[in-house]
Amino acid sequence: MRKICLVLSVILGLFSCTSDVDNLDSEMKSIELSAKTSSENVKLLTAWTANRSSPVQINYQRKFKVKVKNLAYQKEVAIHHATYNGNWVDIPLTFEQAIDNDEEIWVGEVTPDYEIYSDEFVVKYTVNGETYWDNNNGKNYSMLVNVGGYLSPEINVELNKDFTRSTGASFAINVNARRNYGAPAAVEVVYTTDNWVTKNTVPLTYQRYFRVGYAHYIMSPNQFDVDVYDTSIRVADNVQSIDFAIIYKVDGQEYWDNNYGDNYTLNKIIY
Known part of the structure; x- marks a missing residue:
């Protein structure tokens, strides 16, 4: 019986050592990556x-x-x-x-x-x-x-493509925007259905809790001070697509997400 206990102790000790080594390797890898210099490239x-x-x-x-x-x-x-x-x-x-x-x-x-x-x-x-x-x-x-979205310091607003889609006769637009605690903010979508001959502007609504799954929500603002906004744009039956861009207005400034100058296009899905 004493031999069996000794063998079990050795085996458990080996497993414990392996786990400790794995954890140490992971920690060393993290430290090594942290020590690298970030590149402008x-x-x-x-x-x-x-x-x-x-x-x-x-x-x-x-x-x-x-x-x-x-x-x-x-x-x-x-x-x-x-x-x-x-x-x-x-x-x-x-x-x-x-x-x-x-x-x-x-x-x-x-x-x-x-x-x-x-x-x-x-x-x-x-x-x-x-x-x-x-x-x-x-x-x-x-x-x-x-947690939802992270925005780098150079990004103040971004379209969330996963929740931007055609929904029958409407287009759902979803946006992540940086929280400014010192001033009220407004997010708008500017869109056209006729290649910018005419245009329309629709405000987006701030979402304190935004549902991302059956029982899961994103809270605004999140750990990165990012808020969620969304809206629904209803269009005529004969409209098959919209071109649009996002404007974020806060503290006297305007920030745009217009897909780097190309604007976004959203096509209607026919069910």
């Missing part, structure tokens, strides 16, 4: 996390938008993300559009059925044999599971 613009649940299923959405300098045609952009098992994995991003100053927008998202990603991540940009990082100036980025 890559920048996290926005991020989003939410529990996208239904009565029978739940998934954990994480999505990202990144800006990079176009240093070469061949490049790889990824979110280097910590997982709950102590590893760090790459979430690859894909090219979305070119913008001014020879820069590009890259985006991506994951929607796992169970919670595999922990809070911490950095941005990774590999081009011309070099790797550049955005590690939030040495602090790494951190987002909880169901």
Whole structure:
């Protein structure tokens, strides 16, 4: 009996040591990433996390938008993300559009059925044999599971495409905007149905609690001082699409999200 107890103690000790080593490796990896110098060649613009649940299923959405300098045609952009098992994995991003100053927008998202990603991540940009990082100036980025939107300091308002859609005879518009605690704010959508021959302006409504799933809500403002606004635009039956942009007005300033000058287009879905 004494031998059996000794063997069990050794086995348990090995498991404990393995767990400690895994945790130490994860901590060292986090410290190593934090110690890297953030580069002007890559920048996290926005991020989003939410529990996208239904009565029978739940998934954990994480999505990202990144800006990079176009240093070469061949490049790889990824979110280097910590997982709950102590590893760090790459979430690859894909090219979305070119913008001014020879820069590009890259985006991506994951929607796992169970919670595999922990809070911490950095941005990774590999081009011309070099790797550049955005590690939030040495602090790494951190987002909880169901927090909603993060906006970088250069972004004050952004269309949330996941909740912007055609809904029969209407168009639902959803927006994330930075909270300004010193002044009242207003968010509007400016749209046209005739290629800007005429235009209309509709206000968006502030959402203290915005539903993202069957039993999950995003609270405004969130941990990053980001608020949710939305509205519904009803159009005539013969209107098949709208072109639009977002205006955020606060403290005497106007901030626009017009898709980097291209405006947004939303097509009606016929059921």
